[in-house]
Amino acid sequence: xxxxxxxxxxxxxxxxxxxxxxxxxxxxxxxxxxxxxxxxxxxxxxxxxxxxxxxxxxxxxxxxxxxxxxxxxxxxxxxxxxxxxxxxxxxxxxxxxxxxxxxxxxxxxxxxxxxxxxxxxxxxxxxxxxxxxxxxxxxxxxxxxxxxxxxxxxxxxxxxxxxxxxxxxxxxxxxxxxxxxxxxxxxxxxxxxxxxx
Ligand SMILES: [Fe+2]
Numbered sequence: 001x002x003x004x005x006x007x008x009x010x011x012x013x014x015x016x017x018x019x020x021x022x023x024x025x026x027x028x029x030x031x032x033x034x035x036x037x038x039x040x041x042x043x044x045x046x047x048x049x050x051x052x053x054x055x056x057x058x059x060x061x062x063x064x065x066x067x068x069x070x071x072x073x074x075x076x077x078x079x080x081x082x083x084x085x086x087x088x089x090x091x092x093x094x095x096x097x098x099x100x101x102x103x104x105x106x107x108x109x110x111x112x113x114x115x116x117x118x119x120x121x122x123x124x125x126x127x128x129x130x131x132x133x134x135x136x137x138x139x140x141x142x143x144x145x146x147x148x149x150x151x152x153x154x155x156x157x158x159x160x161x162x163x164x165x166x167x168x169x170x171x172x173x174x175x176x177x178x179x180x181x182x183x184x185x186x187x188x189x190x191x192x193x194x195x196x197x
Contacts, residue, residue, distance in 0.1 A: 033106040039162060041106075047165040048107030050153040054146060054173065055098045056110055056119035061142045062091035064125060068135045080132060080187070087139075087180050094176055101168050121145060136188055143181045150174050 027033055032045040069084035099109035110116055117124075122142045130138075154169035 027108060029108050031108075035104070035106045037104070037106075039105070043160045043162055044105040044107065046160060047157055047162045048102050048105050050149075050156065051098055051102045051105075051165065052107070052110050053119065053121075054150055054153060054169070055095065055102065056116045057122050057142070057146050057149070058091060058095055058098060058173070059110075059116045060120040060122040061139070061146060062088055062095055064122075064139060064142060065091060067125065068139065071129045072132060072135060073129070074132050076132060076187070080135075083183060087183070090176055090180070094172060097168060097172055101165060105162075105165070121149075133188060136184055139184050140181060140188075143177050143184070147174060147177050147181075150177070 032041055032048055034041055034044075037044075065084045065088035069081055069088060072080045072084065099111070102109040110119060122145055123138075125138055150169050150173050154166050154174065157163075157165040157169065
């Protein structure tokens, strides 16, 4: 008779991922949690609200650049294709800067497309493809909306003593948008390509 070997004790399956977890949210949207950054909750909350608006508009402009990068046509295709992607990348970096500033203030940054779509004041372009001058005009309009709101938000942050938000809006956002406006605008100047008038 063979000696029976006792089965090894079942080891707990610690390698199994614990998925489908759910729990209460830890911070409600719109609630600003206090961080030790020597700013009042009221000032932080005001800056968070402004930054979430300009974040939604910047995400929309960023995505509009990608749309136009894919859908551009005509003799200036390659030049505009590259320019639109460059501006997309720069706006993408700005999106991260704004979102992380919101978190640094104790707020919650908007993130998902549906929430962005509900918040942005930049007009939604059609799904259809449009001519380059229309693409360029739409981009310029979005830039101008953002510049207008950002200037008043920057002044408000300055008056409230939130220097970090003021600096982000002026040094990062306003300067980048103004420069991109220049690059886009020059494509709408009607000058002869080969023979002078
Ligand atoms: Fe691409």
